Amino acid sequence: MSEYKHTLHLPQTDFPMRGNLPQREPEMLKRWQELNIYQQLREQRAGQDTFILHDGPPYANGDIHIGHAVNKILKDFIVKAKSMNGLDSPYIPGWDCHGLPIELQVEKNLGKKQVSPREFRDACREYARQQIEKQSKDFQRLGVMGDWANPYLTMDFKTEADIVRALGRIIAAGHVDKGFKPVHWCSECGSALAEAEVEYEDKTSPAIDVRFQVVDEAEVSKRFQIAACSQTSIVIWTTTPWTLPANQAVALHPELEYVLIAHQQDGVTEHLILAEALLNSCLQRYQIENYQIVARCVGQDLEHLKLKHPFYAREVPVILGDHVTTEAGTGAVHTAPGHGLEDYIVGLRYHLPIDNPVGGDGKFLPHTEIFAGEQVFKANDHVIEVLQAHRKLLHHEKIRHSYPHCWRHKTPIIFRATPQWFISMEKHQLRQQALEVIQAVDWTPEWGEQRIVGMIENRPDWCISRQRNWGVPITVFVHKETGALHPQTLELIEKIAQQIEKIGIDAWFELQPTELLGDDAQHYDKASDTLDVWFDSGVTHATVLETRDELCVPADLYLEGSDQHRGWFQSSLLTSVAMRHGKAPYSGVLTHGFTVDAKGRKMSKSLGNVIAPQDVIKNSGADILRLWVAATDYRGEITVSNEILTRIAEAYRRIRNTSRFLLANLAGFDPATDRVSRENMLALDRWAVDKAYHLQQEIIKAYDSYNFHVVYQKVHHFCTVEMGSLYLDIIKDRQYTCQKDSVARRSAQTALFHIIEALSRWLTPILSFTADEIWQYIPGARGKSVLLETWYNGLFPLDENSVVAAPTWDKIWVIREAVSKELEKLRAVEVIGAGLEAEVHLYCDHHTVELLSVLQNELRFVLITSYSHLHLAEQRPEDAVNYEGFWVKAQRCEHKKCIRCWHLREDVGANAEHPELCGRCVENVAGVGEVRLFA
RNA sequence: UUUUGGAUAGCUCAAUUGGAUAGAGCAGUUGACUUAUAAUCAACGAGUUACAGGUUCGAUUCCUGUUCCAAACCCCA
Structure with a gap:
């Protein structure tokens, strides 16, 4: 179009506008795997304070649904945010592997085929393994970072042994009783x-x-x-x-x-x-x-x-x-x-x-x-x-x-009354101890405490025995006449545990009592019951937290759906209190609600309102799913619908595009050499960094309090308002038209650089894929992945010595909004099209005139008009429009348009060699470059 | 039945803990730009804060009741 176009510095980047997440995310996953990102992060954070989020094990049966996804994504937000804080935050995913549902599936798969108990348990083990493999793949696809190569499984031989040991500890503490009393009995389960x-x-x-x-x-x-x-x-x-x-x-x-x-x-x-x-x-x-x-x-x-x-x-x-x-x-x-x-x-x-x-x-x-x-x-x-x-x-x-x-x-x-094993709530004050411990735990939301208190207060003794095959055995011997436990029960349990460690639970089922008891065996019955699977998962504080080097008891946080007050939170609490003499397994518990459809109904196949995470990932990408989780206040019901996901995808595009524009304007910027020092940056650029500085504090605070929806709202608002509407719109002129290496341009790039450094990190816990993709495009030497970073510490606030201080900027933005309204009126009557076709006169009180005149003749750049004139209020003409505390008069600018910067200036054509340019552009094209101080 | 939590614009969320005309973004409508372009910018509508009372100079906020939603409890006989 114009011969001067090549003299402009238009945005340029390879960072794609469209996410194309379904294709790109798997590539990113592969990259993380190749980098061995989880291990690398552990090494990098070694020695730092830890934050232990202990994973509640999902049951190893069936495909993951959206509730699983919400749970794992929330955990991932926390683990990654803690890591951004500089903490060492390991995450060991786990699975709950024993129990009836798997038995039922396996029975179904076997059909009428008769198998030995040993073969049956092998089949269960194999089935669980397949399920885990599938679920693990889906969890990883969500971008959840953890030690996926070494998860904990309740069916690991070592874990099975440790479950038996945990039972031993609870027996040792005297909480376990054999009883003959009515229990809920399912005749289908036979248990x-x-x-x-x-x-x-x-x-x-x-x-x-x-x-x-x-x-x-x-x-x-x-x-x-x-x-x-x-x-x-x-x-x-x-x-x-x-x-x-x-x-x-x-x-x-x-x-x-x-x-x-x-x-x-x-x-x-x-x-x-x-x-x-x-x-x-x-x-x-x-x-x-x-x-x-x-x-x-x-x-x-x-x-x-x-x-x-x-x-x-x-x-x-x-x-x-x-x-x-x-x-x-x-x-x-x-x-x-x-x-x-x-x-x-x-x-x-x-x-x-x-x-x-x-x-x-x-x-x-x-x-x-x-x-x-x-x-x-x-x-x-x-x-x-x-x-x-x-x-x-x-x-x-x-x-x-x-x-x-x-x-x-x-x-x-x-x-139905049957002989069963119980953990007694009263015999050794388990109930009372648990109730005391609850008070010391940090419950989020707070009403979680009342809920679990109510449940502990009323619950009956815990019947821990089941009459099944695929479960950890209750490895005790009971005297045939007296019904008493063998006097060496604790030692025997340890002996059995050692064997289970080697070959799994079959060690007990196939054990001949004489092997352990000798002649004594004739007086004892070998218990045939298995443990309630809630016991398996309930004692992971002992089988996992205590046994893994990188973990410890109590965990900082357990995070599950609110249904786990009666499930895992409770089974974990009771067993921990029982075996540690009144210590909780966690110092904090966070709960989230359940996903429902747009009408607040539960998801169910019969209603046909199920939204599968696999579908969202396939169509939109995991980052869209993650952003949706972040955007929702998970304390109540978590609503999902196609409309909501569409909105979220829009918001994603805004965030992505803002990032892209930042990157595009950093083309040709090398932070090592082109960076402008804090003191030499232009006032507006310092304002932008100041905004990011304060926002970062709010974002960190929101992450620390698990208010991810606040993070989302604030980041999105920042991209839309502070950046899109204000800062980025204004600096276009300077970015495009000033000389490539001018302070004016490098100053803005410096601000953009700081901001994208910070922004990419803000996004990391939530939009992990996108954040790391952005990271690869930020100029300058940097680490392999943003996942390894901590919050950016290069931001700085405006201070009172700033040439243009925060209150002045606030005033400017109010005026800018008023000017926009006036320009819109001119547009409506087709007097102007672009804002640069206008000039504005502002009539303000003495104080404001003084404030704004600091900007000298650069106020027009902030307003994106060709001219802006400051006057005292009393000089206002009749047709100036009143706004709060000032008046605005906007009109068509009658000068010629500079073909290069599009401003309408009186000096267009003043230079014979460049008849279509304004003076400023002549300076930028042929001279030493214009000087800008403020905007 | 009881307990707890909740109900703010079509959607997702705010409202400094009792303070001024309840705010943002998205979506919608209208327009501008063609130098973020399957992008960007601007303007504009949109609310009986579930409902009804009460306390107060003043209530989205505190109290009482009602409706609806959710969870838990109970439903043992």
């Missing part, structure tokens, strides 16, 4: 379930009212202090008819009022005992209209009264319990200690037998009268029939209520 494995769903059950006839009517008369009575029953209400075979008592509340009523039944007078508070609802249910209240008493008065079991030849007592309520039912509670925890507890007081007629498969045991072999839920109808036949059934209806289900099978579970 006890942990609290965390139970979820509540609606279920339809039969609700029945059953007569328990009193044995001795005379005794009843005596208790109620009446003359006589006949055909008397206490009525119970239950939603689990199948538990009646195990009934051992009927519980009443000691202080509750009970009434004895009489009514006609088939011409015979019958007496019923019910809680007075529930009388009306019961009678309505039974459709009894005519009745009389014969007498009343409180529950206490009926204690030890003998009742007939409704269909067995068994007498059961009336007992008292505070758990009886008047919320529903009859005020009399059918009590089966083998099928309910409260029944069990109250049963202990009355020495009731703990009868459990139900087998592990959910069917009645062969010796069970009437119901032998029947599946319990199916037996409900049969029980009802039998009751009817015995004329014990008062009422029967369907009820829909919430009921515990197995979280894996989604099937209703039962309470």
